[in-house]
Amino acid sequence: MQKTVIIIAGPTASGKTALAIRIAQLFNTAVISADSRQCYREISIGTAKPTPDELAAVPHYFIDSHSIREEVNAGIYEKLALQYAGEIFSRNNIAVMCGGTGLYIKAFTEGIDDMPAIPPGIREHLNAQYVANGITWLQQQLQERDPAFYATAETQNPQRLIRALEVLDATGQSVTAFRKAAPQQRDFRVIKIGITLPKELLHERIHHRVDLMMAAGLVEEVKAVLPYRQHNALRTVGYQEIFDYLDGQLSLEQAAADIKTHTRQYAKRQLTWFRKDTAFTWYDPREEATILAAVQAAI
Incomplete structure (x- = not known):
């Protein structure tokens, strides 16, 4: 079997x-x-x-x-x-x-996908912004900086939004650039x-x-x-x-x-x-x- x-x-x-x-x-x-x-x-x-x-x-x-x-x-x-x-x-x-x-x-x-390592300071900064400004801030940032990914993203999920912003901050590239086909x-x-x-x-x-x-x-x-x-x-x-x-x-x-x-x-x-x-x-x-x-x- x-x-x-x-x-x-x-x-x-x-x-x-x-x-x-x-x-x-x-x-x-x-x-x-x-x-x-x-x-x-x-x-x-x-x-x-x-x-x-x-x-x-x-x-x-x-x-x-x-x-x-x-x-x-x-x-x-x-x-x-x-x-x-x-x-x-x-x-x-x-x-x-x-x-x-x-x-x-x-x-x-x-x-x-193998995602790039994120320096701790970036995550801490984004977490602090989320605590201070809520999910709306994360959504606005991602929509402005990576509109193509934002169009298909889970926009109500703060973890996913923070992950995408982390990758942008650490590498200057969209999270989609690291995805395997x-x-x-x-x-x-x-x-x-x-x-x-x-x-x-x-x-x-x-x-x-x-x-x-x-x-x-x-x-x-x-x-x-x-x-x-x-x-x-x-x-x-x-x-x-x-x-x-x-x-x-x-x-x-x-x-x-x-x-x-x-x-x-x-x-x-x-x-x-x-x-x-x-x-x-x-x-x-x-x-x-x-x-x-x-x-x-x-x-």
Whole structure:
């Protein structure tokens, strides 16, 4: 049987973890996380990590594998995930990958471009500008300086905007100049499954999840990582809003409401990203029997 990776992707709160575990149990295999924040040991509540019971159900890779003091990016993930897949393939012909970080899944399946090294001062300066002036400043800068890239960029994603500006500042060239035309060929087959729910239900689940995070102690978790607030993983939904609350800019109720709004917007961006990839077959996660039968037929 050909070595195969079954990828489960989709928006946050759609039920990816539960489905990935069911598929991994079906084939007696392991799950590789494709989530850019669940790898950090210090942040669990705001990243909606699998529960201890879920982690015990099947082996998981790239969960709690790093400290927030370390920087992980798509290039590092590509190498690690290929290594994890190799380990799984030494025992089993099938591996499961699960997550919502589209860039990490793309790096694993197609390879990632070699980007130039960025002097630390450039990143610090751009981070400071973002904190002071918000995402609008980043959007204006990139639109003026690299309009061609801006036209296709994820303009609501501050990390991507900062990355593009970093490359411009460090090299004088557009980030597109460093992109490879041809994807890498992998020696395993990939089956891509996308899951999502009707919008109202997805939003309901997002809101419920945020309420559970607040009750579970999200504020205390954020306080514990305050010294690392400039870290990429913390410049995201669920952490940024609580930093604003701790800075006295928002009430706790407003911070929770903002997390819900920003998570809905993030889910929409995730769907847009994954739907661009025509290799995905889409399902409602409540149709578990249909999905499992389709996976077995494909294998």
